Amino acid sequence: MRIIIIAIFILFYSSLHSTEIFREKINLLQDSLISLSNKENLEEKKQRLNLSNIIEEIYDYKKMIKMIIGKTNWDDLENQEKIELASTFKDFIVFNYVNRFANSNNLTFEFIGTKEVGENYKIAMTHLLIKGEKVKINYLFYKIEDKWKIFDVLLEGAISEIATKKAEYSNFIRENGANMLSKSLKEKMLLK
DSSP: OHHHHHHHHHHHHHHHHHHHHHHHHHHHHHHHHHHHHOTTSSOHHHHHHHHHHHHHHHBOHHHHHHHHHOHHHHHHSOHHHHHHHHHHHHHHHHHHHHHHHTTOOSOEEEEEEEEEEETTEEEEEEEEEETTEEEEEEEEEEEETTEEEEEEEEETTTEEHHHHHHHHHHHHHHHHOGGGHHHHHHHHHHHO
């Protein structure tokens, strides 16, 4: 009986500790997004750098862009092109966050919890509360080298950022090649 109680305690503690890891990562990202909406906070350049460092730490943006353009297109790129595209995509993630949240007032997030969806995959569930509306945002994590990284974001719990970008970029890649995507993303960032 004592062994069963100890086993239950270990499982409960392990699950609780695991949830805290995800809560900390999500809070780090969301606190940075809230600071974007606080105009009295850091100047924009510092905010972008801070957010870029956070994206570097908690996102696997390289895996994301590889999934978006597809394995074949990724494999066809030279190593330097892969590095350039991944770096530009990280900048594009930051750019999109800044555009979405820089002018938002009364922005808050609520961490709901985590759910295991496979041995090395978990979903961190949150709500974005903005202007009295609640938007469900789920972050898909996977474990790589003993670290948990975000590799997709699901809006309203179902709309995949990867699937959306894949559909958005597929015609461009077919017509221009994956090696031109980095240039296109840089141009989009310059236009706004």
